[in-house]
Each structure stands twice: as C-alpha cells, then as structure tokens.
Amino acid sequence: MMKSFRMTLSDIGAIVRRNIMRFRRTPEIIVFSSIQPIMFLLLFNYVFGGAISAATPGAKYINFLLPGIMAQTALFSTLQTPIALIEDLDKGAIDRFRSLPMSRAAVLAGRTFADSMRMTFIVLIMLVFGTILGFRYQAGGGKLMAALGIVLLFGYAFSWLTATLGMFIRNSEAVQTAGFLFVFPLTFASSAFVPVDTMPNWLQVFSRNQPVTQLINSVRSLMLGGPTDQVWIIITWSLVIMAVFIPLAIWKFGKTV
Amino acid sequence: MDKKQTVIQVKNVKKYYGDVKALDGIDLRVDKGTIYGLLGPNGAGKTTLVRVLATLIEPDSGEVTVNGVDVKHHPTKIRRMIGLAGQFAAVDDFLTGRETLMMVARLYHVPKKEAKKRTDELLRRLSLSDAADRPAKTYSGGMRRRLDLGASLVGKPEVLFLDEPTTGLDPRTRQELWHLIRELVDEGRTLLLTTQYLEEADALCDYISIIDRGKVVKQGTTNELKSSLGRDVVEVKVEDKNQDETLKIMSSVAKCDTIVDDITKSISVRAAKGADMLVKIVTQLEKAGIKPKDLSVHRPSLDDVFLAVTGNKSTSSSKLNKRGEK
Numbered sequence: 001m002m003k004s005f006r007m008t009l010s011d012i013g014a015i016v017r018r019n020i021m022r023f024r025r026t027p028e029i030i031v032f033s034s035i036q037p038i039m040f041l042l043l044f045n046y047v048f049g050g051a052i053s054a055a056t057p058g059a060k061y062i063n064f065l066l067p068g069i070m071a072q073t074a075l076f077s078t079l080q081t082p083i084a085l086i087e088d089l090d091k092g093a094i095d096r097f098r099s100l101p102m103s104r105a106a107v108l109a110g111r112t113f114a115d116s117m118r119m120t121f122i123v124l125i126m127l128v129f130g131t132i133l134g135f136r137y138q139a140g141g142g143k144l145m146a147a148l149g150i151v152l153l154f155g156y157a158f159s160w161l162t163a164t165l166g167m168f169i170r171n172s173e174a175v176q177t178a179g180f181l182f183v184f185p186l187t188f189a190s191s192a193f194v195p196v197d198t199m200p201n202w203l204q205v206f207s208r209n210q211p212v213t214q215l216i217n218s219v220r221s222l223m224l225g226g227p228t229d230q231v232w233i234i235i236t237w238s239l240v241i242m243a244v245f246i247p248l249a250i251w252k253f254g255k256t257v
Numbered sequence: 258m259d260k261k262q263t264v265i266q267v268k269n270v271k272k273y274y275g276d277v278k279a280l281d282g283i284d285l286r287v288d289k290g291t292i293y294g295l296l297g298p299n300g301a302g303k304t305t306l307v308r309v310l311a312t313l314i315e316p317d318s319g320e321v322t323v324n325g326v327d328v329k330h331h332p333t334k335i336r337r338m339i340g341l342a343g344q345f346a347a348v349d350d351f352l353t354g355r356e357t358l359m360m361v362a363r364l365y366h367v368p369k370k371e372a373k374k375r376t377d378e379l380l381r382r383l384s385l386s387d388a389a390d391r392p393a394k395t396y397s398g399g400m401r402r403r404l405d406l407g408a409s410l411v412g413k414p415e416v417l418f419l420d421e422p423t424t425g426l427d428p429r430t431r432q433e434l435w436h437l438i439r440e441l442v443d444e445g446r447t448l449l450l451t452t453q454y455l456e457e458a459d460a461l462c463d464y465i466s467i468i469d470r471g472k473v474v475k476q477g478t479t480n481e482l483k484s485s486l487g488r489d490v491v492e493v494k495v496e497d498k499n500q501d502e503t504l505k506i507m508s509s510v511a512k513c514d515t516i517v518d519d520i521t522k523s524i525s526v527r528a529a530k531g532a533d534m535l536v537k538i539v540t541q542l543e544k545a546g547i548k549p550k551d552l553s554v555h556r557p558s559l560d561d562v563f564l565a566v567t568g569n570k571s572t573s574s575s576k577l578n579k580r581g582e583k
Binding site for chain 1: 308311312313314333336337339340341343347349351352356360361363364365366392408412
C-alpha cells in the first residue's frame with residue numbers, strides 16, 4: 001500500500017516535470033496567458049474605473065478591482081487544462097502513458113498540479129501590476145498569503161471541473177467555448193468588477209450565493225480588512241468541487257480514447 | 258528457444274463502435290521470437306486490435322492473453338511486459354530525446370541509476386546520441402520514430418507492438434528501421450506490427466494476417482500466402498475506351514474472375530501457365546482490334562494476394578496499388 005502510494009507520487013512527479021518542461025520550452029504559453037489578464041486589469045481599471053469611482057466617491061477602483069481580477073485570472077487559467085489534456089490525447093502522449101505500468105490518475109494530477117503552478121505565477125504577476133496601478137494593502141503578510149491561498153485553492157479545484165469537461169467534450173475548440181459558459185457568468189455576475197447591489201434583484205440572489213463572489217469578498221476582506229467569515233465557505237466549496245470532480249475526471253479519463 | 262511457445266493469443270475478439278464493426282471476430286496466435294504482421298488498408302481494424310492488445314481499450318467480447326495473462330483482468334501485469342510504439346510517433350516535441358527516455362523509465366519505476374544507463378545505451382543504439390539533448394521538435398521523421406521505438410524499449414519488454422512503424426518514412430529510413438526491428442527480434446523479443454505496406458510484411462514478418470473490415474481474410478506464412486495463389490498473374494493495360502471489352506474478352510478466355518487495379522486500371526487474370534494465357538489473350542484482343550498499352554506475366558506477389566482476398570471492389574484496395582509499372 002505504502003509502496004503503491006509512493007509510486008503514484010513518483011508518477012505524478014514525472015508528469016508534473018514533463019508539463020513544466022512544456023511551459024519552459026514553449027514560453028509563448030506563459031507570456032500570452034499573462035498578457036491576457038494584464039489586459040483585463042488595465043481595461044477594467046481605465047474603462048470602468050471612472051464610472052465606478054464617481055458612484056462611490058473617495059474609493060479607488062483598483063482597490064476594488066484587484067481581488068476580482070485575481071479570482072478571474074485563476075478561473076480563466078483553468079480553461080487551459082482541458083485544452084492541454086486534449087492535445088495530449090490527440091497527439092498520442094496519453095496512449096503512451098496508458099500503455100505504461102503507471103498510475104492513470106497521475107496523468108490528470110500531474111496536469112492539474114503543473115497548471116496550478118502556472119496559475120500561481122500569473123496571479124502573482126497580477127499582484128505586482130495591481131500594486132503598480134496603485135493598489136494599497138491594508139492587511140499584513142499573513143493575510144495576503146491567506147488571500148493568495150484561497151484563490152489558488154479554489155482555482156485548483158476548478159481545474160478538476162474543467163478537466164472533467166475536457167474528458168466529456170473531447171474537442172479543444174468546443175471545450176474552450178463550453179468552459180467560457182461556466183467561467184463568464186461566474187466571474188461577471190459576481191462582485192469582481194462592480195458592487196453586487198447595483199445588479200437587478202434576481203441577479204443579486206445568484207451573485208451573492210455563488211462561490212466566486214464569496215471568494216472575491218473573502219480576498220477583499222483579507223487584503224483590505226473586513227470580516228473573513230466567508231473564507232471557510234470557500235474552503236468548503238473547493239473541497240466539495242474536488243470531491244465530486246476528481247473521481248469523475250479519473251473515471252471518465254479511464255473511458256476516454 | 259522453443260519456437261512454438263505462444264506469447265499472444267487472440268480468440269474471437271469483437272469491438273463495435275455503434276454500427277461500425279472495428280473488430281468482428283479476430284483470431285490469431287503469435288509465437289515467441291517471431292514477427293507477426295497485421296496487414297490491411299486504413300480502417301481495417303489493425304490499430305484497434307493493437308489498442309486492445311496494449312490495454313488501451315477493452316474488447317466487447319472475446320479473449321486476449323499475453324504470456325497467458327488476460328488483458329481484461331490484469332492490465333497492469335500486461336503493461337509491465339509490453340512496449341508500444343504508435344503510428345503517430347507519440348513523442349513530446351518539447352522534451353529532448355534524453356528527457357523522453359528518462360521520463361518513460363521513471364514511469365516504468367526503473368531506479369534512477371539504471372534509467373540513466375538504459376537511456377545512454379538506447380540513445381547510442383538508435384543513433385540519437387548526438388541529438389540527445391535537443392528538443393524532439395528539431396528531429397527528422399526518422400529520428401522521431403527511432404525515439405518513439407526507444408521509449409517502448411526502456412522497460413525492456415518481451416513483447417513489442419508497433420503500429421505502422423514506418424508509415425510516411427522515406428525508403429532509406431524505412432530500411433534502417435527494418436534492420437533495427439529485426440535485431441530486436443533476434444534478441445528474443447516477440448513483435449506484432451501493423452502495416453499497409455505489403456513489401457514491409459514480406460520483408461519482416463514470419464506470419465501474416467490480412468485484415469479487412471474487422472475480419473481476418475487470410476492467414477499464413479508469407480510463402481503460404483503466395484503459394485496459395487500458386488498461379489501466374491497475367492496483366493494487361495489498354496486504352497480506357499477499350500477497358501470494358503477487354504474485361505469481357507479476358508474473363509471469357511481465362512474462364513476466371515478478372516481483377517482491376519483501381520489506380521493503374523490494369524486488368525489481371527491468373528493462369529497456371531502465364532505465357533500461354535498471354536498469347537491467347539493477345540490473339541483475341543487483336544481480333545477485336547484492340548491494341549494493348551502494356552503486357553506482363555509475373556509470379557504472384559503479396560500485392561496480388563491482398564487484392565485477391567480483399568477484392569477489387571473494395572475502396573480499400575485502391576490504397577494498395579501496385580508497385581509501379583511493369
């Protein structure tokens with residue numbers, strides 16, 4: 001039992017290393033997946049910033065925006081996970097892995113781990129850019145780490161959802177579009193870019209109770225000060241998503257050819 | 258070595274995808290230390306069978322064993338015994354040759370020191386030492402195939418499955434790969450390969466199954482297959498406008514079915530004495546005022562076996578046109 005657990009870890013390590021090499025040897029992947037959220041940050045800050053600041057005098061929009069952009073960045077980056085998986089399926093890399101006496105779950109775990117490292121890198125870049133644009137932290141380093149931690153935890157859990165989507169859809173163009181159907185409503189009908197109470201009532205009901213709003217509110221509280229009781233809700237959401245989608249992704253992976 | 262020891266046994270294996278019968282009751286047996294060829298056109302079911310053997314998919318019914326171990330019930334045991342090299346050369350572009358082999362070794366759970374040793378050995382053997390630390394995207398087609406083959410050898414498997422190992426390679430590179438494949442078998446491995454190339458099956462395989470539409474249409478040693486036809490092949494080519502009439506004349510003279518090559522449009526019949534038959538046909542054609550463009554008599558090749566068993570009506574046979582003009 002111990003031995004097979006160690007072997008699985010070793011398999012995951014080998015796959016993570018392979019996927020990291022892919023990022024290192026194809027720097028375009030990292031460059032463009034960093035530029036996209038930077039673009040969002042600049043666009044939202046300068047396009048919406050004026051209108052929002054006018055509505056709430058005295059508040060700097062970047063302080064409101066950065067936590068939202070961090071969550072959006074994490075969620076959007078999970079759309080790459082199924083695309084890379086499908087590419088590996090199509091190119092035959094996964095056929096090779098499956099013909100080896102290795103753990104099959106390691107292929108998926110290695111993929112999501114490597115992708116979460118990239119996610120971490122990009123979210124950190126967002127922090128740097130947010131600071132340059134004038135974001136001012138009002139909490140200590142521990143709380144900043146906690147804020148990063150829940151963004152990445154939720155993002156990691158979400159990547160199992162998109163990986164599962166990839167296994168079911170099995171076509172990289174279609175899965176990208178399908179992924180947007182999840183990611184767009186969750187990020188835009190949230191507190192990421194505008195305060196929820198500016199939305200129509202029916203939308204507020206959805207918006208207040210969906211995990212991305214709760215995630216962003218928690219990140220804001222951790223970085224700017226405020227109640228942090230929703231942090232536990234986010235941790236619970238993440239664990240529930242993983243409890244559902246990790247087994248589902250692995251099961252479907254076994255059946256996908 | 259006991260030549261008769263069975264390594265791979267396939268019994269009445271079926272795999273349907275909806276209405277498509279990818280495998281429709283395949284039986285075969287591969288003896289230790291031999292090369293077994295699955296020959297057939299695209300879509301015949303060759304790759305599906307390899308995927309079943311390599312534990313990538315489960316058959317709907319039937320029994321498959323490797324060294325007596327059932328593929329369905331003990332896939333992990335099978336995976337320790339086999340190596341797979343696929344037709345798409347599943348080599349990661351972004352990894353170097355050395356990294357690829359080291360990664361696969363690690364996934365076979367080979368200790369690091371041993372993995373390094375095997376990697377160096379394989380790189381040398383596959384003439385990839387100079388390119389070992391370059392990403393595979395800089396490799397030529399032949400180098401990628403060799404690396405792919407290398408990856409399938411890292412775990413020192415007794416049984417190798419090669420799915421169209423030389424498709425798309427130039428003739429010289431193909432020869433090199435054939436040489437390598439023969440060496441691997443001389444070392445005691447058992448090898449099953451699929452190919453669309455009759456000459457490849459002829460050059461490498463001890464035993465051949467011709468597969469078409471998920472079924473084995475003919476099975477035997479290369480020589481058995483050739484001598485099962487036994488008779489000479491008389492081939493005639495005429496202008497397109499005379500094609501129909503020539504067909505009629507040839508089938509009435511030879512009193513047997515004619516075979517038309519989809520590409521070259523040449524018409525052939527079989528005869529015990531090819532030269533006599535040719536004279537008879539030419540005489541009749543002259544009477545009808547038809548002047549042949551080309552005439553030939555030859556001993557049957559594997560091409561002829563293939564065309565004879567799969568039938569010229571199948572669209573598949575057009576993929577396997579004759580080896581050039583006579």
